[in-house]
Amino acid sequence: MDFLSAHRPEMLPGNRQLPPTQGVIEAPHGTTIVAVTFAGGVVLAGDRRATMGNVIAQRDIEKVFPADEYSAVGIAGTAGLAVEMVKLFQLELEHFEKVEGTTLSLEGKANRLSTMIRSNLGMAMQGLAVVPLFAGFDVDHDRGRIFSYDVTGGRSEEHGYAATGSGSLFARGAMKKLFHKDLTEGQATTLVVQALYDAADDDSATGGPDVARRIYPIVTVITEDGFRRLTDQESSEIARAILERRLEQPDGPRAELL
Amino acid sequence: MSTPFYVSPQQAMADRAEYARKGIARGRSLVVLQFADGIVFVGENPSRALHKFSEIYDRIGFAAAGKYNEYENLRIGGVRYADMRGYTYDRADVTARGLANVYAQTLGTIFSSAAEKPYEVELVVAEVGETPEGDQIYRLPHDGSIVDEHGSVAVGGNAETISTYLDQRHEDGMSLAEALKLAVQALSRDTNGSEREIPAERLEVAVLDRTRPQQRKFKRIVGRQLQRLLEADGASTAAEAEDPEESAGEE
Numbered sequence: 343m344d345f346l347s348a349h350r351p352e353m354l355p356g357n358r359q360l361p362p363t364q365g366v367i368e369a370p371h372g373t374t375i376v377a378v379t380f381a382g383g384v385v386l387a388g389d390r391r392a393t394m395g396n397v398i399a400q401r402d403i404e405k406v407f408p409a410d411e412y413s414a415v416g417i418a419g420t421a422g423l424a425v426e427m428v429k430l431f432q433l434e435l436e437h438f439e440k441v442e443g444t445t446l447s448l449e450g451k452a453n454r455l456s457t458m459i460r461s462n463l464g465m466a467m468q469g470l471a472v473v474p475l476f477a478g479f480d481v482d483h484d485r486g487r488i489f490s491y492d493v494t495g496g497r498s499e500e501h502g503y504a505a506t507g508s509g510s511l512f513a514r515g516a517m518k519k520l521f522h523k524d525l526t527e528g529q530a531t532t533l534v535v536q537a538l539y540d541a542a543d544d545d546s547a548t549g550g551p552d553v554a555r556r557i558y559p560i561v562t563v564i565t566e567d568g569f570r571r572l573t574d575q576e577s578s579e580i581a582r583a584i585l586e587r588r589l590e591q592p593d594g595p596r597a598e599l600l
Numbered sequence: 601m602s603t604p605f606y607v608s609p610q611q612a613m614a615d616r617a618e619y620a621r622k623g624i625a626r627g628r629s630l631v632v633l634q635f636a637d638g639i640v641f642v643g644e645n646p647s648r649a650l651h652k653f654s655e656i657y658d659r660i661g662f663a664a665a666g667k668y669n670e671y672e673n674l675r676i677g678g679v680r681y682a683d684m685r686g687y688t689y690d691r692a693d694v695t696a697r698g699l700a701n702v703y704a705q706t707l708g709t710i711f712s713s714a715a716e717k718p719y720e721v722e723l724v725v726a727e728v729g730e731t732p733e734g735d736q737i738y739r740l741p742h743d744g745s746i747v748d749e750h751g752s753v754a755v756g757g758n759a760e761t762i763s764t765y766l767d768q769r770h771e772d773g774m775s776l777a778e779a780l781k782l783a784v785q786a787l788s789r790d791t792n793g794s795e796r797e798i799p800a801e802r803l804e805v806a807v808l809d810r811t812r813p814q815q816r817k818f819k820r821i822v823g824r825q826l827q828r829l830l831e832a833d834g835a836s837t838a839a840e841a842e843d844p845e846e847s848a849g850e851e
Binding site for chain 1: 651654655656676679680683686687814
């Protein structure tokens with residue numbers, strides 16, 4: 343790898359010229375990721391659907407991963423590239439930690455991810471974009487933080503809540519009406535599942551809770567105790583409670599008018 | 601014109617080994633012990649920043665005695681090797697045996713290359729298994745050989761005295777507090793047989809704990825937790841106090 347990058351850098355997989363393509367490349371795409379902060383940390387969640395054009399490519403894909411002990415990354419966009427990017431990101435954080443004997447700051451991690459997305463710009467121009475959402479607990483400032491990205495690697499910190507992927511518009515709308523500053527952890531996990539439900543309601547590429555197959559959204563919580571993924575049991579209970587209420591009120595909880 | 605003296609290869613190697621051994625003997629010793637839930641690393645280290653023990657990968661730990669810059673170099677090489685392996689293949693494909701082999705090759709090449717001075721280091725690579733039977737401990741002396749160890753191992757200045765002491769007293773299935781206590785007792789024995797006190801703040805302790813829920817089993821034990829563990833055996837001295845006396849009688 344080092345030898346190749348020194349002598350024939352254009353031969354490396356990342357630097358190879360892609361042949362011109364006609365139309366969009368068909369590859370599975372991940373859809374909606376949402377995140378919300380609460381008093382003691384941050385919640386990051388994602389639906390389970392991957393689509394390829396109009397086809398559902400996978401019903402139970404996992405799109406939220408721990409990046410290290412105190413952060414997680416949720417991916418929207420081309421699934422194959424995104425999973426690879428997360429794998430490399432996890433490796434870099436762990437490698438840094440072991441070599442230096444200390445963890446990167448949350449800002450440092452967010453910046454590193456930004457560079458990785460930018461290096462994928464060529465692919466993004468071909469329709470294979472990766473747009474993750476990064477969330478973590480900042481141990482230096484003692485609070486949960488969310489970072490969102492665009493395809494060029496532009497990074498911006500989001501306050502309160504954020505969403506990415508095809509259903510993000512609908513999810514963001516739902517979160518805007520439900521979010522408030524003093525959420526508890528339990529309320530925050532319910533909020534993200536509500537938002538994903540609303541996204542699935544209006545976006546065909548986002549999957550809702552699949553009761554028949556027992557496939558529920560992946561919900562992860564990061565607090566000062568570290569990263570924790572809710573068990574299938576816990577996330578199914580949240581999803582079922584929401585479903586129960588939606589049978590009476592299909593549009594979900596209503597916000598006040600004034 | 602002076603002709604260089606003829607030095608036989610045996611003599612040259614013996615000199616190099618002597619040089620490396622002396623370098624290692626200048627440093628403080630450290631011990632690696634198996635206990636019921638994993639492997640514990642204990643050493644005397646006045647520095648909080650320059651570690652003797654380190655995590656290499658999920659189940660693999662590293663310990664080194666000797667010259668800091670040399671073993672730090674090897675440690676980083678090991679981390680790089682393990683991370684590359686794990687990324688290219690799978691996390692399960694990184695093993696202590698593979699890593700020990702790489703270290704042995706490196707140390708062996710340096711030791712027998714006339715252009716370089718031999719490394720003044722002695723390494724321990726340990727991997728914690730699913731069960732105590734799966735634990736692996738490899739000791740790598742300065743010349744690139746590998747020694748497969750069981751139960752306990754000591755490296756560094758006073759290694760021989762310490763490992764004899766440990767061999768006599770180490771048992772399978774010890775608790776962490778017991779193993780830690782034994783390690784501290786062993787480390788506080790000087791070459792001349794006298795004992796000295798090692799305060800908790802001069803101890804560096806780390807474990808590979810197979811019961812840890814995380815994928816990465818390596819953990820440093822510092823501050824209050826270390827104090828608690830050391831005190832836990834302090835409280836039960838009544839029962840365990842007989843032990844050293846008995847052995848003193850035997851000697």
